Amino acid sequence: MIVTINNTESMLASLSTMMSHGLKNSVQDFTFGPWKVTAAKNHIMRSKDVERLAEEMSMPSLPEMLFGDNVLRIQHIDGYGIEFNAIDALKRVSSMDGVKVACAQEWSESRVDSEHPQDVVRPYDWTYTTDYRGTLIEEGLQIKVTETAERINMERLKAREQIMFFDEVLLFEDELHDHGVSVISVKIRVMPTSFFLLLRFFLRVDGVLIRINDTRLYHEVGKNYMLREFSTRESTISELKNVPAALYTDPNEIAQHLTLKRTECEKLELPVMQLETAADEIIQ
Numbered sequence: 376m377i378v379t380i381n382n383t384e385s386m387l388a389s390l391s392t393m394m395s396h397g398l399k400n401s402v403q404d405f406t407f408g409p410w411k412v413t414a415a416k417n418h419i420m421r422s423k424d425v426e427r428l429a430e431e432m433s434m435p436s437l438p439e440m441l442f443g444d445n446v447l448r449i450q451h452i453d454g455y456g457i458e459f460n461a462i463d464a465l466k467r468v469s470s471m472d473g474v475k476v477a478c479a480q481e482w483s484e485s486r487v488d489s490e491h492p493q494d495v496v497r498p499y500d501w502t503y504t505t506d507y508r509g510t511l512i513e514e515g516l517q518i519k520v521t522e523t524a525e526r527i528n529m530e531r532l533k534a535r536e537q538i539m540f541f542d543e544v545l546l547f548e549d550e551l552h553d554h555g556v557s558v559i560s561v562k563i564r565v566m567p568t569s570f571f572l573l574l575r576f577f578l579r580v581d582g583v584l585i586r587i588n589d590t591r592l593y594h595e596v597g598k599n600y601m602l603r604e605f606s607t608r609e610s611t612i613s614e615l616k617n618v619p620a621a622l623y624t625d626p627n628e629i630a631q632h633l634t635l636k637r638t639e640c641e642k643l644e645l646p647v648m649q650l651e652t653a654a655d656e657i658i659q
Contacts, residue, residue, distance in 0.1 A: 405540040414542040417444035438549035454514030461546035464507040516646035523642040540565040555579040601643040608633035
């Protein structure tokens, strides 16, 4: 199909509405040139497996919906590549987060004379905020990661081009005990001349803040590197008082209203320059 893209993020969002995370096991493979994309979706982890994993990771609790076997992998025929999975995403969760629920102050004041602790922050990052950017696959050959001033050409991604493959994989989700939502998912689209991936962590703590950590990955046919951009956007609810509350639940809509806190750009240099065929020869 041919798609005219006015906005890259909106395009990915609209395509993802046609997809279902579901509970059925499925694996999709798509090969283009020297690359293979694998999107694996499996059941939510069983309780006993979650408990074992929580103990191994020294975390008192893990997300309610944890898809431990879900993965989106991009791998070169020479073995190297990058993948995105829930376990490694959780390994990047910090040991403490200062976010309190909206009722924390009221809760605390009502217990001034109580013998119980006044701080309702749990002894771990209960929002599961992660700055995960993917896991490098290095089977003999290593990808070199360096800082770069080069940016992903978002205008080029808006060009009219065939979308040969699209998929979205959910890694984990938690409703924060009815105080909001914490969710991370990854989606990819492959065109004849490139692929573009978006890994998004979205956090909404009701009455407190909204945070988005995005990792964008882009590779253009014929180039011996990928570009990876990581960004953090965050605003308190008070800072968003002029933004319609209806947008708070839509990551794609609210993202443009959040304050940019951090941006890092990296070049992932591939070990071997692979001479890739012309666009019309990639898919036979």
